[in-house]
Amino acid sequence: MRTSRERDLRQMRIFLWGSVLTLLATSVGWAQRNNSVVEAHAVMATDAGHADAPLEIAVLAQVAAGYHINEHKPSLDYLIPTELKVDPGDQFTVKNVVYPKGTLKRFAFSDVPLSVYEGAVVVGALLQVGKAVPAGTYSLKAKFAYQACNDHACLPPSSVPLIVAIRIVPRNVPLKSVESDVFQRIKFE
Amino acid sequence: MEEQTPEEEQTPFENTPQAPKTPEGSPQENGPAPKSKLFAGALLAVTLVVGLYYLNRYWISPAVRAQTKSDSSHPLAPPFSLTDIAGQPVKLSDYQGKVVVLDFWATWCGPCRIEIPSFIELQKRYAAQGFTMIGISMDDSPEPVVDFYKEFQMNYPVAVGNDRLGELYGGMEGLPTTFLIGRDGRIYAKHMGATDPSVFETEIKELLAVSPAAEVKDFHQAGHIFDEDKVALGDPSVIDSEVPGVDLTKLTADQKEAYKKLLDSKPCTCGCKLTSLKCRQVDRKCGISRKLAQDQLDAFLKPKSSGVTTQ
Secondary structure (H helix, E strand, O other): OOOHHHHHHHHHHHHHHHHHHHHHHHHOOHHHHHOOOEEEEEEEOEOOEOOOOEEEEEEEEEEOOOOEEEOOOOOOOOOOOOEEEEEOOOOEEEEEEEOOOOEEEOOOOOOOOEEEEOOEEEEEEEEEEOOOOOOEEEEEEEEEEEOEEOOOOEOOOEEEEEEEEEEEOOOOOOOOEOOHHHHOOOOOO | OOOOOHHHHOOHHHHHHHHHHOOOOOHHHHOOOOHHHHHHHHHHHHHHHHHHHHHHHHHHHHHHHHHHHHHOOOOEOOOOEEEEOOOOEEEHHHHOOOEEEEEEEOOOOHHHHHHHHHHHHHHHHHHHHOEEEEEEEOOOOOHHHHHHHHHOOOOOOEEEOOHHHHHHOOOOOOEOEEEEEOOOOEEEEEEEOOOOHHHHHHHHHHHHOOOOOOOOOOOOOOOOOOHHHOOOOOOHHHHOOOOOOOOOOOOOHHHHHHHHHHHHOOEOOOOOOOEHHHHHHHOOOOHHHHHHHHHHHHHHHOOHHHOOOOO
């Protein structure tokens, strides 16, 4: 059985290594952070879709700590909005894209608080599958476009390319809900 | 469940003063270390690490860098020739003999906008002494820049730049990025991010005080110097390569053609619907095509013995 002392020493070692690693991570320059300021991937609300029926997808984006991206409806005219650009192809049409409300935050460079996204961001897209789309798997392409800043500098506008593999199955094949915790947060109305 | 030792039952205040009273052995030798000491040790170690980190970042590194800088030459600012938003030519070479603050900025960048009034003020204050501000906007089009120029009543030349120019100056990892260029055309300082105007003023005054032809060997960059402030210019042979951003100098003419053909057969995955080659040529900023092109080049240059074909 591990003694209390061993446990304490182990905890201390973990704590110390954690602190050292945190400091090393802090010292990593902009160049490295630039490439991964925003990461994003897309998920579907169901495991497949039916022809002539709606289909919900969500983009889960993660903004790196210390950075923000502008709300879809930014506080000031000159700011570049966050946008989900969906290329529906021939099989789908985009009915609605739903963005979250930003958080009002003060920054050293602005006299007024700005509405921004930080941390986890969930954007929903409501699609309609075409009437005559035969069963099969289709690639839906999209881009999560953003422009990120921290408190003292901004990165050039950028985007994360997204590809969602959408399986269309015959109407008699039931659909299974997935990622329900994500889609509960999105109001497509 | 783990057993609790008698030491753990003591409060830190009861335990700490007793430790020196056991000369025959420290608590470590006699049994489990008191929690309070372990945490005090951990706290001390973390404080030490944090202290050393900041000591290095704010004191040792700048001093070492300043020392290094004083011993080495400052790089010559890459020349450029643009047209400003008023239609006038802006050539860096026309400012030889002047101190120049070259500001890469954009109208969509809040930290850039907040610096502009102080740049206008510096222009007013030091233009007569041989100083000029030059603004290089990284906006996609001149329209918002023209509006901004009028609204803020800017008093120095502003041109819309391009990605190539940004790359020549080392790549615009963040805006604003500002370079201080001496009378001799050399870059003496780089500041990434919004910077206190007093930093620029200190540096401008130092460079204005020297003769045009001489390199200022002992120039010291003002303010804190961060890693991202290191001047590292782009390599024109890579920037102006047939596959922009990829160094093709190691390839023969035939290899270059074969490599370009290969790249032109690979689709770019950034969503542009172009081949990797075309994407690289029309969108220099695209990091995805840059990586694809570099990976293909690495594979192309691998020795054939590794089993990777070069065609």
